[in-house]
Each structure stands twice: as C-alpha cells, then as structure tokens.
Amino acid sequence: xxxxxxxxxxxxxxxxxxxxxxxxxxxxxxxxxxxxxxxxxxxxxxxxxxxxxxxxxxxxxxxxxxxxxxxxxxxxxxxxxxxxxxxxxxxxxxxxxxxxxxxxxxxxxxxxxxxxxxxxxxxxxxx
Numbered sequence: 668x669x670x671x672x673x674x675x676x677x678x679x680x681x682x683x684x685x686x687x688x689x690x691x692x693x694x695x696x697x698x699x700x701x702x703x704x705x706x707x708x709x710x711x712x713x714x715x716x717x718x719x720x721x722x723x724x725x726x727x728x729x730x731x732x733x734x735x736x737x738x739x740x741x742x743x744x745x746x747x748x749x750x751x752x753x754x755x756x757x758x759x760x761x762x763x764x765x766x767x768x769x770x771x772x773x774x775x776x777x778x779x780x781x782x783x784x785x786x787x788x789x790x791x792x793x794x
Contacts, residue, residue, distance in 0.1 A: 668790065669765075670765055675709065694775070722751075763765065769793040770788070770791055770793070771792070
C-alpha cells in the first residue's frame with residue numbers, strides 16, 4: 668500500500684498511544700507488522716530531515732545549530748527558507764510502501780481512538 672510520508676508520521680504518534688494496550692494476539696500481530704514497517708520509514712525520514720538541516724541550518728561560530736525562538740526547530744538562512752521548505756514538503760509528500768495490512772472494526776474494538784486517530788488508521792481498515 669502506498670501512503671504519503673506525512674501520514675506515516677501521524678501513524679507514529681498513534682503507535683505511541685496503543686503500544687502498551689493489551690489486544691487479541693491477531694490484532695497485536697498485525698499492529699506489530701505494520702509499525703515495524705512504519706519505524707523503518709521513520710528512520711529514513713529522520714535521516715533525510717537531518718540532511719536538510721545539515722544543508723540549510725544556520726550555525727553559530729562554534730558550528731552549533733541556532734535554534735528558533737520557540738526552541739522547536741533550527742534557524743535557516745533567510746534567503747534559503749523557501750528552498751528548505753520545498754525540500755521538507757517534498758519529503759512529506761514522498762509516497763512510501765507499507766505492507767497491505769487490513770483491520771476489521773471488531774479487531775479494533777478494544778482500542779480507544781479519537782476521530783483524528785481513527786482517520787489516520789482508516790486506510791488500513793476494511794469494511
């Protein structure tokens with residue numbers, strides 16, 4: 668199944684929520700297989716994002732990256748912001764292959780999900 672990298676990142680957050688829940692063995696197996704593949708894609712994402720940061724990140728005189736005021740990211744040279752954003756958008760829109768794993772609704776009954784979390788899992792749910 669093809670899915671955009673940005674959706675893989677959303678699924679990573681879902682995994683953090685459900686990874687400690689006790690579920691039936693078949694559901695646990697499917698979740699484990701799916702999230703093993705997702706973790707592999709996340710490693711690729713992190714490597715690529717790190718390359719973008721290395722290329723566009725602003726550094727101080729000691730070679731350390733300068734953080735944004737909110738400490739949530741790395742500063743980028745003003746004239747390179749659009750180029751860096753373009754590369755990040757390209758990375759987020761990259762289509763990756765995940766196993767074609769499907770869940771039916773009864774398999775997921777024991778998992779409490781918000782509407783947003785459910786929507787992230789929707790491509791893997793069969794009617």
